[in-house]
Amino acid sequence: MSRLVLKFEGAQLKEIPLGTHPVTIGRAPDNDIQIDNLAVSNYHARVYVEAGSLVVEDLNSLNGSFLNDIRVERAMLKDGDAILIGKHEILVDQVHDAALPEDGLRKAPAPRVNETMVLDTHERRKLLDMAAAAGERSQLSPERLLVPTLMVLSGRTDQKEYRIAGKLTVIGHSKMATVRLRGWFTPEVAAQINKHEDGYYLGRGDRVPKINGASIQGLTKLNDGDVIEVGRVRLSFLFRE
Amino acid sequence: MRPHLHIQAGARTDLGRVRKNNEDCYAIDDSLQLYVLSDGMGGQAHGEVASKLAVQTVLTHCRQSENSRATPIFGESSPDVSERTNRLSSAIHLANRKVFETASSNSEQKGMGATIVAAWVESQRLSIAHVGDSRAYLLRGGAMEQLTADHSLVAEKVRVGILTPQEADASEMQSVLTRAVGTTDSVEVDTDEQVLLAGDFLLLCSDGLTRMVTDPEIASTLLTSSSAQEAAERLVDLANDNGGVDNVSVIVLHAVEQSKGFFQRLKFWKRNSG
Numbered sequence: 001m002s003r004l005v006l007k008f009e010g011a012q013l014k015e016i017p018l019g020t021h022p023v024t025i026g027r028a029p030d031n032d033i034q035i036d037n038l039a040v041s042n043y044h045a046r047v048y049v050e051a052g053s054l055v056v057e058d059l060n061s062l063n064g065s066f067l068n069d070i071r072v073e074r075a076m077l078k079d080g081d082a083i084l085i086g087k088h089e090i091l092v093d094q095v096h097d098a099a100l101p102e103d104g105l106r107k108a109p110a111p112r113v114n115e116t117m118v119l120d121t122h123e124r125r126k127l128l129d130m131a132a133a134a135g136e137r138s139q140l141s142p143e144r145l146l147v148p149t150l151m152v153l154s155g156r157t158d159q160k161e162y163r164i165a166g167k168l169t170v171i172g173h174s175k176m177a178t179v180r181l182r183g184w185f186t187p188e189v190a191a192q193i194n195k196h197e198d199g200y201y202l203g204r205g206d207r208v209p210k211i212n213g214a215s216i217q218g219l220t221k222l223n224d225g226d227v228i229e230v231g232r233v234r235l236s237f238l239f240r241e
Numbered sequence: 242m243r244p245h246l247h248i249q250a251g252a253r254t255d256l257g258r259v260r261k262n263n264e265d266c267y268a269i270d271d272s273l274q275l276y277v278l279s280d281g282m283g284g285q286a287h288g289e290v291a292s293k294l295a296v297q298t299v300l301t302h303c304r305q306s307e308n309s310r311a312t313p314i315f316g317e318s319s320p321d322v323s324e325r326t327n328r329l330s331s332a333i334h335l336a337n338r339k340v341f342e343t344a345s346s347n348s349e350q351k352g353m354g355a356t357i358v359a360a361w362v363e364s365q366r367l368s369i370a371h372v373g374d375s376r377a378y379l380l381r382g383g384a385m386e387q388l389t390a391d392h393s394l395v396a397e398k399v400r401v402g403i404l405t406p407q408e409a410d411a412s413e414m415q416s417v418l419t420r421a422v423g424t425t426d427s428v429e430v431d432t433d434e435q436v437l438l439a440g441d442f443l444l445l446c447s448d449g450l451t452r453m454v455t456d457p458e459i460a461s462t463l464l465t466s467s468s469a470q471e472a473a474e475r476l477v478d479l480a481n482d483n484g485g486v487d488n489v490s491v492i493v494l495h496a497v498e499q500s501k502g503f504f505q506r507l508k509f510w511k512r513n514s515g
Contacts, residue, residue, distance in 0.1 A: 006413075008414070008417070011417075013413055013414070014413060029411060034411075034413060035413070036404065036408055036411075036412045036413065036414065038403070116280070116282035116356075116416045116417075116418060116421075117282070117416060117417055117418070118282075118354060118417075118418045118419070118420070118421045118424045119394060119417055119418065119419050124419050124420075127394070127397050127398075127401070127419060130401045130403070165320075165321070166320070166321045166322065167321050167322050167326075167432070167433060167434050168322075168323075168366075168434035168435065168436070170436055174365075176365075176366065176436075188365075189365065189436045189438070192435065192436050194433070194434070194435065195321070197390060197400070198400075203381075203435075204381065204382065204438070205436065205438065206438065208382075217384060218381075218382075218384030218386060219384075219386050
């Protein structure tokens with residue numbers, strides 16, 4: 001039986017058996033082969049049998065359909081042909097049980113549907129570049145060189161100001177606390193600040209801290225100028241040059 | 242008084258309803274309070290080899306470092322996190338090297354790899370390290386947070402803002418990882434730290450759970466189980482009841498306060514002096 005094989009970066013994502021119905025390809029979820037890539041049109045192309053021949057037809061897609069690297073509107077397909085749509089490749093396979101490679105070395109089997117695969121380094125690099133571009137807009141951008149700081153507005157602490165360094169900043173009486181609270185009945189861990197990829201988050205400790213007067217619900221992202229209240233201590237969260 | 246947390250642990254791994262072999266693997270060292278879970282990949286039985294080797298390497302390296310401070314550090318240490326967290330990261334770097342070397346020396350196993358998520362608790366401090374799409378969740382006061390960011394193509398696209406979470410959930414590309422243990426000669430390890438509080442639940446799991454069971458279902462299961470072990474078993478059952486398309490593994494940790502508070506000490510003192 002013939003089939004189409006959807007591949008991305010050399011790895012097999014999906015197999016689609018070819019029957020009497022046309023196989024539709026596109027970004028919209030109701031396609032037989034859905035490809036979630038912005039380079040792919042909602043209804044990009046279809047493959048169907050006409051007069052005994054397999055045919056690929058581009059459905060006026062924005063970025064085109066390519067058969068063996070040539071842009072096509074409509075073309076006949078044969079075994080081994082590769083249709084390129086966006087970055088995805090669709091192989092035409094009319095010989096189902098391919099023989100083992102002749103070099104005698106059995107290669108690792110290609111991942112099947114739903115089987116986990118790892119992106120190659122080239123593709124990952126592109127993604128990192130995109131992430132870096134996005135990162136320039138976030139708080140943690142190295143471009144801005146801003147140091148997150150906690151300034152004590154009121155209450156008993158061991159310093160007047162703290163620079164936040166590291167992934168975990170503890171506010172409390174505990175020895176592991178960066179911001180040491182003084183006084184009797186002060187909780188060991190009153191609150192904690194976690195550094196994430198996109199900024200700093202305040203979480204509860206043995207107490208539920210407040211941000212700008214409101215008790216937090218779960219981890220809450222801190223913004224420049226926020227006032228944190230832990231018991232009787234009030235701290236201002238600031239990004240400093 | 243410093244609260245003394247006792248960690249109750251429960252765990253289970255299961256084949257699921259569709260797969261023919263279980264490539265997931267986990268290990269628990271109660272005395273070290275070290276918990277490791279891994280999801281192998283690579284077809285045939287190689288995923289199993291990769292995940293077992295990764296888990297075992299992490300366990301061995303952390304145990305060694307406890308006995309000898311001179312145990313070498315693999316990968317770069319970060320000044321942002323504690324020595325413990327750096328040690329956990331080092332263990333995963335070593336696991337990466339071992340899986341990669343094993344795969345490279347055996348053409349049958351070429352391309353095998355694994356995800357890994359590991360947690361290490363020292364008094365109140367929790368260290369997390371991970372590679373891939375196995376996750377750590379923290380359930381605290383009714384709110385559940387994912388502590389790990391998946392190293393998968395769709396998750397990274399969501400973070401960059403070119404895909405919505407809904408599109409990610411519907412995507413064909415969910416199984417494409419951007420990082421894994423053992424597929425390249427070096428790997429970047431992500432770490433996180435938290436202060437554990439009495440009552441916290443920590444969940445380590447493979448994607449076989451999170452693709453089958455929603456976050457609210459997970460949270461309510463953790464909150465309504467009578468023990469960590471029961472919670473682990475109920476979560477696996479839920480994944481299987483919802484389809485069980487993949488291997489599913491969970492480690493459930495529950496931080497329970499041990500009664501060493503002021504009044505307990507007072508009672509103890511009265512008993513002994515009376």
